[in-house]
Amino acid sequence: MENKKPLSPHIQIYSWNISSLISISHRITGVINILALTLICLWIILLLLGESNYEYIKFFLQSFFGKFLILCLTWSFTFQILSEIRHLFWDFGYGFELITSKISGLFVIFGSFVLTVLIHLIGKQII
Amino acid sequence: MINATKKWIFLKASSIILIPLMLWFIINLVSIYEKDYVDIVSFFSTQPSKFLTSLLMIVAFFYSSLSISEIFEDYIHDEKLKNIANKTMYALSVIIPFLTIIVIFNLNI
Numbered sequence: 001m002e003n004k005k006p007l008s009p010h011i012q013i014y015s016w017n018i019s020s021l022i023s024i025s026h027r028i029t030g031v032i033n034i035l036a037l038t039l040i041c042l043w044i045i046l047l048l049l050g051e052s053n054y055e056y057i058k059f060f061l062q063s064f065f066g067k068f069l070i071l072c073l074t075w076s077f078t079f080q081i082l083s084e085i086r087h088l089f090w091d092f093g094y095g096f097e098l099i100t101s102k103i104s105g106l107f108v109i110f111g112s113f114v115l116t117v118l119i120h121l122i123g124k125q126i127i
Numbered sequence: 128m129i130n131a132t133k134k135w136i137f138l139k140a141s142s143i144i145l146i147p148l149m150l151w152f153i154i155n156l157v158s159i160y161e162k163d164y165v166d167i168v169s170f171f172s173t174q175p176s177k178f179l180t181s182l183l184m185i186v187a188f189f190y191s192s193l194s195i196s197e198i199f200e201d202y203i204h205d206e207k208l209k210n211i212a213n214k215t216m217y218a219l220s221v222i223i224p225f226l227t228i229i230v231i232f233n234l235n236i
Contacts, residue, residue, distance in 0.1 A: 027198055030194055030195070030198075031195065033187075033191070034187070034188070034191040034195065037184070037191075038223055040156070041184065041224070041226070041227040044171060044227050044231060045227060047164070047168055047230065047234060048233075051164040051165070054164040058161075058164070061160050061161055062161050066160070066161075067161075070156065070160055074153055074157060077149055081150065084142050085146065087142075088139070088142065088143070091139060119150075119153050119154055119157055120157055122154050123154050123155070123156070123157025123158040124157065124158065125158070
């Protein structure tokens with residue numbers, strides 16, 4: 001049966017603002033995160049191959065690209081976490097005013113970078 | 128209760144569980160990813176990381192399958208294709224965490 005339901009207009013017809021930027025980034029990071037988690041699952045499954053085979057994975061993870069990948073994934077996860085917290089506030093009825101929405105949007109953008117740095121400092125036991 | 132409401136409640140409940148779990152996992156991921164095989168196996172095969180990683184995989188794939196089905200709903204025009212995409216994603220979001228958990232519970236140093 002043909003679907004007669006209207007579809008969401010695609011992103012290119014809107015003019016950009018903080019809310020739309022966060023909205024589409026929330027979706028994109030959501031897809032990236034599930035792909036990243038799939039890779040992490042593969043990483044765990046490959047542990048079954050033993051210590052000698054793990055050297056190839058370790059070599060990649062210790063390279064510049066490996067470190068950069070983990071840094072990018074950290075940002076993607078932190079962005080999703082902060083954006084989801086923003087959504088939860090909305091679900092409880094808070095933060096709908098235009099100015100509050102803009103401030104919380106900026107908090108998600110800048111907070112995700114700050115949280116990424118913080119997580120790396122904590123993870124590396126620098127702080 | 129209509130299906131869309133149930134889906135929304137499941138989505139929100141899983142996101143509340145997922146936020147602290149994700150934070151815990153990223154901090155640990157950053158601290159272990161460069162380490163030796165023994166350290167990584169030791170991390171995944173001991174508690175509480177064994178339980179928390181398993182829980183994370185179940186909840187994360189559950190949450191993602193629900194939220195990505197919303198994206199399919201919004202952007203895939205063809206009903207048949209959307210149905211296939213949803214079924215494939217639901218199958219993968221059961222198979223991938225299931226395999227991972229089996230491996231986690233069979234890891235030994």
